[in-house]
Amino acid sequence: MMAVAKNAMEIFKVLEKSNCRECGEKTCLAFAGAVFCGTRRINECPRANSAVLAQFTSTSDERSSQENDLETYIVELKKQAMQVDFAKTAARIGAQVHGEMLQVKILGKLFGIRKNGSFSTDLHLIPWVVIPLLHYVLNCKGVKVSGQWVSYRELPGGKEKYALFKKQGEDVLRQLADRYAGFFDDVLHMFEGRAVEKQYEADVSVVLQLFPLVPIMICYWKPDEGLASSLYIFFDKSAGDNIGAESAFSLGTGLVQMLKKLATHHGF
Numbered sequence: 001m002m003a004v005a006k007n008a009m010e011i012f013k014v015l016e017k018s019n020c021r022e023c024g025e026k027t028c029l030a031f032a033g034a035v036f037c038g039t040r041r042i043n044e045c046p047r048a049n050s051a052v053l054a055q056f057t058s059t060s061d062e063r064s065s066q067e068n069d070l071e072t073y074i075v076e077l078k079k080q081a082m083q084v085d086f087a088k089t090a091a092r093i094g095a096q097v098h099g100e101m102l103q104v105k106i107l108g109k110l111f112g113i114r115k116n117g118s119f120s121t122d123l124h125l126i127p128w129v130v131i132p133l134l135h136y137v138l139n140c141k142g143v144k145v146s147g148q149w150v151s152y153r154e155l156p157g158g159k160e161k162y163a164l165f166k167k168q169g170e171d172v173l174r175q176l177a178d179r180y181a182g183f184f185d186d187v188l189h190m191f192e193g194r195a196v197e198k199q200y201e202a203d204v205s206v207v208l209q210l211f212p213l214v215p216i217m218i219c220y221w222k223p224d225e226g227l228a229s230s231l232y233i234f235f236d237k238s239a240g241d242n243i244g245a246e247s248a249f250s251l252g253t254g255l256v257q258m259l260k261k262l263a264t265h266h267g268f
């Protein structure tokens with residue numbers, strides 16, 4: 001029976017740890033992270049022995065059972081969300097009630113949850129939004145936005161996953177910003193973001209409102225005289241209480257993947 005890794009470290013532990021790069025990743029740790037996130041398969045490490053392969057290779061049956069687990073989990077979260085008092089919840093999480101619907105603004109677009117558990121939205125129902133949104137509705141502590149920006153690594157529980165957040169979020173976004181002139185203007189326009197006074201001497205500082213109490217700030221430094229560009233995504237310090245590191249990871253990396261798709265398929 002295939003083991004389901006609880007985190008990337010479990011996969012890393014069974015790899016050779018030689019950083020030989022034959023899999024195309026710079027390190028075994030990077031490879032383990034990619035396997036954990038489902039973007040690589042364990043059998044793409046040519047040095048993994050058969051016991052390791054058997055332990056972590058998922059068959060299609062096992063994959064579909066994982067998908068079923070996820071579906072069941074979403075259904076359960078929805079059930080709980082349907083039971084909450086919408087008026088009280090709206091006041092706590094910065095949302096509003098419209099008729100039978102709890103409306104939460106996500107990236108400038110309204111996302112509604114009805115009492116029967118169905119959604120109403122202009123956004124496509126993208127999986128990276130659904131689970132964090134339901135968590136936000138159920139668990140957001142309603143802590144006021146502090147105005148103090150912290151990196152993903154500084155969120156409680158964010159440290160272990162920061163390398164992966166950087167690779168799948170910040171690095172991908174940096175490459176997009178390098179490649180598409182006017183990238184941030186388009187992002188601001190599409191998602192009702194706001195340019196803010198430049199922070200940390202960045203060339204661009206942009207704030208996007210993921211959820212009502214969850215702003216993120218993207219700071220980008222252009223390449224300069226042989227120096228590579230850099231980019232960081234900051235969360236408000238309150239994100240630790242209002243969404244937690246897991247949701248912050250899903251939202252940050254999900255947003256980046258969506259922007260990548262928009263940029264590459266539609267061309268900014």
Ligand code: SF4
Binds near residue numbers: 020021025
């Ligand atoms: S091929 Fe395997 S051993 Fe080599 S770096 Fe990749 S994961 Fe590590």
